Amino acid sequence: MNYTDPAPVSAENYDDDTVRGFVFFTMFWGAVGMLAGLWAALELAFWQCNMESPYLSFGRLRPLHTNAVIFAFSGNAIFASVYYSVQRLCRTRTASDVLSKIHLWGWQLIIVLDAVCLLSGFTDGKEYAEPVWIVDQLITLIWVVFGANFFWTLARRREKHLYVAIWFYIATIITIAVLHLVNNLSIPVTLFKSYIVWSGVQDALIQWWYGHNAVGFLLTTPFLGMMYYYLPKAANRPVYSYRLSIIHFWSLIFIYIWAGPHHLLYTALPDWAQTLGMCFSLMLLAPSWGGMLNGLLTLKGAWEKVRTDPILKFFxxxxxxxxxxxxxxxxxxxxxxxxxGHYTDWIVGHVHGGALGWVGFTVFAVFYWLVPRLYGTKLYSERLATIHFWIGTVGIVLYMVSMWITGVTQGLMWRAFSPDGSLTYSFIETTKNLFPYYLVRAMGGGLYLLGLLLMAFNLVATARSGRALNPPVPAESVRPSRLEQV
Ligand code: HEM
Ligand code: HEM
Known part of the structure; x- marks a missing residue:
């Protein structure tokens, strides 16, 4: 089948119930995960916030935060966006409703089990791969369900062309599967305890090959796919350069996968491997900025809308x-x-620039566009969305700037030597200096969380003013030219 020969699609409807489910859980887990982050931030300023309870200790709260925001908030947002856009881009309903439901509820079960384990002190102790082996097995199963449903849907598609967003989704599904399997290869000894098969520097290298690419293929490629689908929709413009988007895709995925060793500079990892990681990381600037420019230039001719449209502001x-x-x-x-910068808060600032700015704001832009369409109505309050935008932006700036200052302060104080060769500052002197900035970070995080809650209110009110729709699949192709593939 091709563009000139669209199949009659009669009684088929899109499945948007699954999308609504993922949207709901994104908001819910986002609030939980960011509250845990805020609590952890407060503990760094006032240790008394741990209330001397092991369940609230920083060591348990921190992975709870990272797991919740990465797998639950970002994960559910990715699934919502993928299920909605892939059906439209392929002009067909998702292949299997049963698999969609297993995916939706299975993922929430994983999150609950992971949270219970982490709070109870059961962890694999590998960053972003903390879930214990039994939860890892469930993740594998549900990821396979997602992949099967996705590729089956592609196989049933009524549009010949695979729009670039789908390529980014494919890269996500395949790469995350490989990373998860290799980094978690372990021998179980009890229900919650296993031993990893890798050891020493190989373990470190594989862990950071995983860790860096979790950033690349969970916090970057799916969000680029979302950018390529939803930004042109929101701006009502074709993507600036389709050719650039293809170059962007192939160069990004080829380069990303080699950059992991930049987490292991000055370690036992062989020097050549560290240098290789550094070179690939520097090269990564080019495709990343190519993608960013392709996004921003898509707004060419629509810039005046940015002044008034909160969705475009977020983008x-x-x-x-x-x-x-x-x-x-x-x-x-x-x-x-x-x-x-290594070991200092500068890295935490870098992380949250990407996480709050890029990941969070993309989710907000997409959801403000998506939810009114899922309920056949208008956004309840554009004004509230604009307030959210400003609160969130100020929150990110406070978070990042305070972490830049603490990071550089730590880096400089830790390496200062007295003329007799001893360290100039004790650790506690450095820590005391950081206190005011930790307060500022907590304020920034608090504002960001407040913004999220405003959005939740706005979207619930939007949903209540409309009704849940599952629109029919159009019989005719609505995408006459390649540039309008969105
Ligand atoms: C209300 C907003 C947030 C607050 C207050 C917050 C706070 C924190 C705190 C206090 C830490 C621990 C830092 C340390 O160990 O010194 C942290 C780590 C982290 N957070 Fe957040 N966070 C927020 C939102 C997010 C979001 C939305 C994401 C991802 C989408 C995210 C991803 C991470 C990651 C990956 C780390 C580990 C950083 C590293 O190892 O360098 N956070 N966060
Ligand atoms: C060209 C793209 C990027 C490069 C080359 C890069 C490079 C780096 C480097 C060198 C570190 C510090 C490692 C250390 O000293 O410990 C780091 C940490 C990190 N970056 Fe990036 N980064 C990029 C983009 C991003 C983006 C867009 C995000 C978020 C969406 C992000 C999230 C993180 C996280 C979560 C960590 C902390 C890992 C940890 O120690 O737990 N990065 N990155």
């Missing part, structure tokens, strides 16, 4: 933060810069 700032963290990241990969 522009998301892309700007993407550009910023993909400039900062390559700089942090240079050995001499890493010598200052």
């Amino acid at each position: 522009v700032v998301a892309l700007t933060f993407y550009g910023m963290s993909t400039f900062e990241g390559p700089m942090l990969s240079i050995r001499s810069v890493s010598a200052l």
